[in-house]
Amino acid sequence: MQNKLIKVNSSDNVAVALINLKAGEIISFERENIEILSYTKSKHKIALKKFNVGDRIIMYGVLVGTANNTIEKGDVLTTENVKHQSDKVFGKTEDFHWTAPNVEKWKNRTFMGFHREDGQVGTENVWLFFPLVFCENRNIEILKEIFEKELLKQKPSAQQLLLRSLVNNVDSIMDETETSNNVFDNIDVKFITHPGGCGGIRQDSESLAKLLAGYVNNPNVAGVTVLSLGCQNLQIDIFKDALKAINPNLNKPVLIYEQQQMGTVDEMLTAIVKDSFVAIKEANNMKRKPAPLSKLRVGLECGGSDGFSGISANPTLGVVSDLLVALKGTAILAEFPELCGVEQELVNRCVDEKDSDKFLALMKAFEKSVVDAGSGFDMNPSPGNIKDGLITDAMKSAGAAKKGGTSPVESVLDYGEYISKNGLVLLCTPGNDVESTTALVGAGANMVLFTTGLGTPTGNPIAPIVKVASNTELAVKMPDIIDIETGAVIRGEKNIEEMADELLEFMIAVASGTIKTKAKLLNQNDFIPWRRGVSL
Incomplete structure (x- = not known):
């Protein structure tokens, strides 16, 4: 039988409901009976003791709030009876010692990655297009349409076929001749747009330069095509300085185009398409090779979290x-x-x-x-x-x-x-x-x-x-x-x-x-x- 409550840390004074609990239900938990005082949905918290106003509420072994009013043992915690509270921190309080887990079964394992000249290893091989300023977003979108139409040749989605049938006033359209057919096997072509690069404080432009430089240096990127207007806060030199700060010996193709120096949009886009295609074709020659797991650099993120995230997925x-x-x-x-x-x-x-x-x-x-x-x-x-x-x-x-x-x-x-x-x-x-x-x-x-x-x-x-x-x-x-x-x-x-x-x-x-x-x-x-x- 599945447990109905779980206490995450031995010092916690609340427990998490693992299933929906009915009011009046008696649950045997940690050698005592707890009467559930009100209907409690799974993932919510039950008081394991009576809390008076101001009492500390402990979960995961740390202070997570204080009682806003009296909470009886067995009642559910809510935004009405609990308010946010955390302990103050002033500096290091104790030495830290760590016992690493046994990794014997993993130490000789490898993944097939894209090895870069600086020693980093990518899990993807991407050619990236992006602007230094939002004024170039439209040109990025035009390039996206051009490259995706010719390089990806994607099969129509179910929604596209539905719309075709509605436009043509027929029950359905099934065109099996249209299939996805990427021109290149070993590289993806991706496009970034953003609302920055000018109009805000200079520090935001400098911060954006660092972020974009990080994308260029990321081992998943084979090379980039960069569009600049010319007059914006995020100048090309600021971007180049950010690149140099991250990797002084960067040896990737970085193609930069400045619209105010190139004449018409048509002339600029023509040059970009020709140059970028040659570079993408070359980058497609990169092959996956074995790499140790030490080359994995993994970001840890959560979003749309629920009451179980900290019990199952996050741990x-x-x-x-x-x-x-x-x-x-x-x-x-x-x-x-x-x-x-x-x-x-x-x-x-x-x-x-x-x-x-x-x-x-x-x-x-x-x-x-x-x-x-x-x-x-x-x-x-x-x-x-x-x-x-x-x-x-x-x-x-x-x-x-x-x-x-x-x-x-x-x-x-x-x-x-x-x-x-x-x-x-x-x-x-x-x-x-x-x-x-x-x-x-x-x-x-x-x-x-x-x-x-x-x-x-x-x-x-x-x-x-x-x-x-x-x-x-x-x-x-x-x-x-x-x-x-x-x-x-x-x-x-x-x-x-x-x-x-x-x-x-x-x-x-x-x-x-x-x-x-x-x-x-x-x-x-x-x-x-x-x-x-x-x-x-």
């Missing part, structure tokens, strides 16, 4: 993260607003005290900017999060942080900085799914593990996004966006370690190109830079 990523670190690979934990309440643990895990100081400084500056804007980290949980049991930011954060496992923090990066060390890395990003995923790839991630309890189609132009569901119901309902699910953990059929082994095997197949992620099959190519400033 599974945590074990995978620890395995990668033990194999000398890299795991990147981001979303700083969703680390609120677990800062002390992360500070203590920092190998270098400079990194612990940097982490706290970035967290404080971020929170201040949010408060100055009239909000706060306590506003982070979305309506979907709250509906599915994540009622405070600290509660959401404590579960989200599980993605980072238990290993030492080797480095802390601000937004736009690029990975320079293996191991667990903290990267300052917003909690916004796409902004954070965009930044993870810009920091060098060649794959992203993305947990979700509610479902999200998020993808990326250059890196595979592996969607990990926290529950089986989601995987059944939205099979077109979910790659792998961890509901067996909730049902007690598998433990976290078994689930992590299954996920790592899946990752190797994705990194080798033998499995395409659902986001890639959907051609989901999301890219949103983080704007920290204002428009001028």
Whole structure:
């Protein structure tokens, strides 16, 4: 019989409902009977003791809120009776010691990747088009239409065929002669647009330059075509300086075109198509070769989280993260607003005290900017999060942080900085799914593990996004966006370690190109830079 409640940490004073619970139901839990006082949906939290106003609510072993009013034992926690609260952090409080997991079964495993001259290894081989300023977005879209029509020759979708039938006033149109037929076998051609590069503060343009430079340097990219208008804040020289700062010896083709120096749009696009096609054809000669798992740089992300995310999917990523670190690979934990309440643990895990100081400084500056804007980290949980049991930011954060496992923090990066060390890395990003995923790839991630309890189609132009569901119901309902699910953990059929082994095997197949992620099959190519400033 499936358990009805679970306590995540031995010091917790709340438990999570694993199934829907009826009012009046008596549950035997930890050698005592608990009467459920009101109907409680699965994923929500039950009080294991009586809370008076101001009492501390502990989950995952940390403070996640305080009682807003009296909460009786057996009652459900809600946004009405609980308010966000987290412990203050002032610096390192204890030494950290880590016992790495046994990786004997993985140490000789490889994936088939694209080896770059600087030693990085890509899981994809992509030629990327992007603008330095939003004024060039239209030209990027024109190039996208040209290249996709001629290089991809995609089979019409069911919706396109439906529209044809409606236009032609017939019951249906089935054209079996139209099939997908990519011209090139070993390279994808992708396109990025964005709303930045001018009009905002100069710091935002400089930040965007770093982000775009990170995409160029990412091992999944074979080369790029860059469009500039000419008069914008994000000048070509600023972009080149950002590239040089990340990789002074970059040896990839970077084709740059400035419209105000080239005459008509037609003349510029003609030159771009001719030059880019030659470069893409050359990049297509790159072949996959074996690479050790230490060459995996994996971003850790969550979005559309639910009350099971921190129990099944996120801890599974945590074990995978620890395995990668033990194999000398890299795991990147981001979303700083969703680390609120677990800062002390992360500070203590920092190998270098400079990194612990940097982490706290970035967290404080971020929170201040949010408060100055009239909000706060306590506003982070979305309506979907709250509906599915994540009622405070600290509660959401404590579960989200599980993605980072238990290993030492080797480095802390601000937004736009690029990975320079293996191991667990903290990267300052917003909690916004796409902004954070965009930044993870810009920091060098060649794959992203993305947990979700509610479902999200998020993808990326250059890196595979592996969607990990926290529950089986989601995987059944939205099979077109979910790659792998961890509901067996909730049902007690598998433990976290078994689930992590299954996920790592899946990752190797994705990194080798033998499995395409659902986001890639959907051609989901999301890219949103983080704007920290204002428009001028």
